[in-house]
Amino acid sequence: MDIVCLIFDGITALDAIGPYEVLSRLPGARFQFVAPGATTVRSDNGAVCWTAEASIEQVSRADLLLVPGGIGARRLMSNPEVLAWLRALDLTTQLTASVCTGALLLAASGLLQGRKATTHWAFLDTLRELGATPVAERCVRDGKYASAAGVSAGIDLGLSLALELAGRDTAEAIQLSIEYDPQPPLDAGSPDKVGAALRQALFDRIRKLDKRAAAEAAERR
Amino acid sequence: MDIVCLIFDGITALDAIGPYEVLSRLPGARFQFVAPGATTVRSDNGAVCWTAEASIEQVSRADLLLVPGGIGARRLMSNPEVLAWLRALDLTTQLTASVCTGALLLAASGLLQGRKATTHWAFLDTLRELGATPVAERCVRDGKYASAAGVSAGIDLGLSLALELAGRDTAEAIQLSIEYDPQPPLDAGSPDKVGAALRQALFDRIRKLDKRAAAEAAERR
Numbered sequence: 557m558d559i560v561c562l563i564f565d566g567i568t569a570l571d572a573i574g575p576y577e578v579l580s581r582l583p584g585a586r587f588q589f590v591a592p593g594a595t596t597v598r599s600d601n602g603a604v605c606w607t608a609e610a611s612i613e614q615v616s617r618a619d620l621l622l623v624p625g626g627i628g629a630r631r632l633m634s635n636p637e638v639l640a641w642l643r644a645l646d647l648t649t650q651l652t653a654s655v656c657t658g659a660l661l662l663a664a665s666g667l668l669q670g671r672k673a674t675t676h677w678a679f680l681d682t683l684r685e686l687g688a689t690p691v692a693e694r695c696v697r698d699g700k701y702a703s704a705a706g707v708s709a710g711i712d713l714g715l716s717l718a719l720e721l722a723g724r725d726t727a728e729a730i731q732l733s734i735e736y737d738p739q740p741p742l743d744a745g746s747p748d749k750v751g752a753a754l755r756q757a758l759f760d761r762i763r764k765l766d767k768r769a770a771a772e773a774a775e776r777r
Numbered sequence: 778m779d780i781v782c783l784i785f786d787g788i789t790a791l792d793a794i795g796p797y798e799v800l801s802r803l804p805g806a807r808f809q810f811v812a813p814g815a816t817t818v819r820s821d822n823g824a825v826c827w828t829a830e831a832s833i834e835q836v837s838r839a840d841l842l843l844v845p846g847g848i849g850a851r852r853l854m855s856n857p858e859v860l861a862w863l864r865a866l867d868l869t870t871q872l873t874a875s876v877c878t879g880a881l882l883l884a885a886s887g888l889l890q891g892r893k894a895t896t897h898w899a900f901l902d903t904l905r906e907l908g909a910t911p912v913a914e915r916c917v918r919d920g921k922y923a924s925a926a927g928v929s930a931g932i933d934l935g936l937s938l939a940l941e942l943a944g945r946d947t948a949e950a951i952q953l954s955i956e957y958d959p960q961p962p963l964d965a966g967s968p969d970k971v972g973a974a975l976r977q978a979l980f981d982r983i984r985k986l987d988k989r990a991a992a993e994a995a996e997r998r
Binding site for chain 1: 791794817828829897898930932937940946948949953956961962966967971975
């Protein structure tokens with residue numbers, strides 16, 4: 557099974573590393589990171605410097621395509637080469653999946669038109685504007701399209717795909733090997749679990765960054 | 778706050794990226810990855826190619842030192858330069874933390890002598906052999922030493938440190954920003970939650986890989 561994961565400047569690293577840590581453990585999996593243009597990219601905050609195995613032009617098929625998010629995904633939404641590559645690669649996949657705002661990138665490419673999908677909680681309305689039907693759930697599936705909510709949800713998505721692709725024993729072994737028995741010290745991982753003021757402040761901050769990234773991307777083209 | 782995270786060939790990427798994704802969001806945090814020797818490293822399965830900001834000789838202090846695990850941590854356990862660097866850096870830290878088998882590396886450096894700590898479930902006995910007192914909990918704290926169980930437990934560790942360092946509002950905002958509201962499709966993330974045969978097979982496989990890595994490291998020196 558060939559798993560291809562897009563990485564790019566401004567990626568949220570956990571969006572990709574969560575499902576990678578699960579899916580790369582599937583028996584027979586070949587997991588490859590690919591990037592548009594230069595193959596060395598930096599995460600959203602600059603701290604992770606990461607080199608892809610190949611650039612997107614060198615990769616023309618995948619069994620599973622994985623599209624993570626981050627502020628850089630917003631910039632790629634107006635990049636016609638990346639959108640065309642996503643559409644072309646999707647023609648070859650058994651499964652096409654996104655994590656966080658990776659769904660916005662898939663939607664911008666037209667692949668989620670009229671389909672149910674999810675994304676980071678602060679972008680569900682944006683997903684609707686791009687023609688998908690947003691669903692506020694942890695993992696959403698519509699045909700071969702699988703999407704996960706924000707950042708850490710990619711681990712749950714990875715496990716649900718592992719369960720589907722390789723069965724219960726293998727998925728259990730993977731979950732135990734990464735000791736995924738979550739015990740967060742607080743219960744604040746969903747917008748309905750925090751106070752309205754904190755939620756609104758975070759929403760405003762995230763959307764402001766996104767607006768700036770969209771404006772920069774528009775200027776550059 | 779200067780956060781320094783060791784990376785190395787054979788790292789389990791999620792061990793580092795989990796707490797990174799949490800702790801790099803702390804207001805005022807400067808998060809830096811450092812590596813021993815060559816600064817470009819590859820993850821345990823080779824798929825993640827990652828370049829550190831600096832080599833360990835260039836970094837002589839940290840407020841928070843983070844030591845992730847993976848098969849490569851086993852190789853470093855017999856590397857005197859790395860063990861000396863850990864001890865020297867620890868003299869400067871407010872907090873010294875490990876994820877997964879990063880605890881074995883800290884223990885090999887002598888820093889966990891007589892201290893309570895945890896590690897990946899398959900290595901709790903090894904942690905005891907190295908002079909620490911193993912505790913089978915998700916996150917364990919002894920003085921300034923904080924340790925997390927296997928791989929994904931680093932996210933919980935990161936949040937507990939964020940709560941301690943920056944308070945509840947900030948920790949909640951970080952948890953919501955990474956939408957950490959875990960919903961694994963199976964409940965197999967802890968050794969007591971799976972069948973004995975699956976657990977034993979996985980234990981044997983992991984320990985066999987570890988034994989081979991230890992033998993290779995011994996030969997090399």
